[in-house]
Amino acid sequence: MPVTDVHRTVDAVWKLESARIVAALTRLVHDVGLAEELAQDALVSALEQWPESGVPDSPGAWLTAVAKRRAVDRIRRSQRLERRHEQLARELDQRQDPEPQDPERDDVLRLMFVSCHPTLPTEERVALTLRLLGGLTSAEIARAFLVTEPRIARRVASAKRTLAEEQVPFELPEGSELAERLASVLGVIYLIFNEGYSATSGDDLMRPGLCHEALRLGRLLAELAPYEAEVHGLVALMEIQASRADARTGPSGEPVQLLEQNRGRWDQLLIRRGFTAMLRAREIGGTPGPYVLQAAIAVCHAQARTPQDTDWTQIATLYEALARLLPTPVVQLNRAVAVGMAHGPQAGLALVDSLTADPTLQDYHLLPGVRGDLLIRLGRHEEARLELERAASLTGNVAERAFLLRRAEEIAVAGTPGVTLAQAAGDFLDRDDLEAGTVRSYGQTLRRLRLTLGDQLPLASLTAEQVVRVFATAWGGAAAGTWNRHRSAVRSFGAWASLDDLAAGLDRRAETRPPTETIGQAKLEALWSRADLPLRERTLWRLLHESAAGVTAVLSLNVEDLDLEDRRARVGDGWVSWRSGTAGLLPHLLAGRARGPVFLTDRRPGPSRTPAESDLCPETGRRRLSYERAEYLFKQATRPLDPAGGGYTLRQLRPRA
């Protein structure tokens, strides 16, 4: 047999046998570190001898025998435990047949309890368990957890040292200690499984190798400790979760949520194994522990032939019981999902909202993820989108982030289907910041639109072409002033409802009107000195005055267009430039923002379509300030200055040519 093949065979034998070999040796030498060392020495002998002699009939027994001989040699050399050495030698002689079953099995179980001992930090328990019970090398463990090999080696070494120093006995815990120790073993196995199942970092959603290791450990434990319901509960949980492994990623590695999975791709073999494990747990009886409860929930999903068949009421009840045992925020969050399905999104959202103040969940991406889902179902699409984007920014997993971002985008496209033209018009006019005259004027325009296009027209489907047709019919022959008044009503409505191009087909008609009067220098000085006005307004007004640029052009500025050093910004083919007044204010307004509109609204966007991407600040999610709103604010602010009492318009800020 070629040497490389022997290496592979030795490796395979080692992975299959290491737990038993190390366990048997630990019983002899009472030190897992030494036991593993002796076993590794035996492995080296195998690598030397097997290429010549061939692989022995019972390779595991061969390795155990060689390692035991070395153990005896070592003890003999140490000359310290004379009596024990004799005892060992006798034992070794008696045990030429190395397969009496029960002591060996118990040894493996003892080894599990030792390597998951509560005295060790969790990450050391995990590393040591994979190393001793799974037969993995430090390099393999490091690869699975995406950390460096030396770090795993350090964890293993530190664990061995601690176990030796603390003189942790190689025994089966009993009585009240058993529950705690068993919980630790189960915790380590499930942690390994979860690290494989929902990789917390890296590019892939799953690392199946770790799931497989955990399943093996769990199945092994179920045979070694068959009278513990929680052990079978954990196995059932892992088998059923693993059954969905293939269905939970799409063609390009993106996650597919449970309810969207193709149930035909669930592995029925594993599901059946899960059900069998669950039955064994039920036969043992007792009050269901956390793993049995979680497995019962997994069983509920596995039993549903379609997502619609899911027994959500039962699942919500099981989560309630689970939350009593494990009142962790994550369990509460899952419970909220189940309640949302069983009793409606509003009930689910109420539970989720009670968790948002929990500091342990503050960076947990599933919280905004779940909130987003519930908000979608409640029709609160804008909030849902922000939550999904927040969830995306919190996850460390690349595939999951892409998935969440795509869902957020889909909402942006789909919009709110529910809002009708009549509702929107009503909401638009029913605002506090409109004057009575304006409401009357805008109301006429909107009444005409509603009459012609229908009250029930979905707002999102309203187009500029439809508006043009209404205008041509209703006001085609009207005076320029009337036409323009209706036109500005549509523009204002469009801006409010985030339908930005609604008036795009309506040209402004030339009116004979007096030239715009500019605001006098004294009044401007009075305006500039008013520090009580918001920074955004002061910056905008200074900029309009110093640049003499058009209001639309200035409002369309983006942060990335600005050249703060040269005090100018690119607009279309030309430049807008400013002087010291603006230059002193701009950096404060930007406050470190690097992209998006310079002037942002401070109000929530209205209903209907979400604004175009270019009008949204990618950092704050707020919208570009509209002309209408800016004009309104300026009028309000300049009323005290205007002898006529109506306030000035932004255009009047432009200095006289």
Added chain:
Amino acid sequence: MRYLMTTKASDTAPDENLYVEMARFVEELTAAGVLLATGGLEAGGVRMTSSGDTITVTDGPFAEAKEAVAGFALIEVRSKEEAIELARRFRRIVGDGESVIQQVFGP
């Protein structure tokens, strides 16, 4: 990864010892979480052949019985070498005969 090991019928009559050893082997592999499913197959069976629009159903037994699969084991292992190693142990227990190991793709 999963492997299916199929074993062909053999002439050797199983003795008591073989049953005991085999039972222990199966138990051990199940305990280790390696053996997912196993079973023996009836000797004859039914043969289906399709040709064009015709599907022919023939009841066994068939002349070439020695080529027929007599048993199977579905195992979950970490490498092909592990599968081979397990099959090696199996063959040592059952004596002369032939098995085939094939990787199973997808569920």
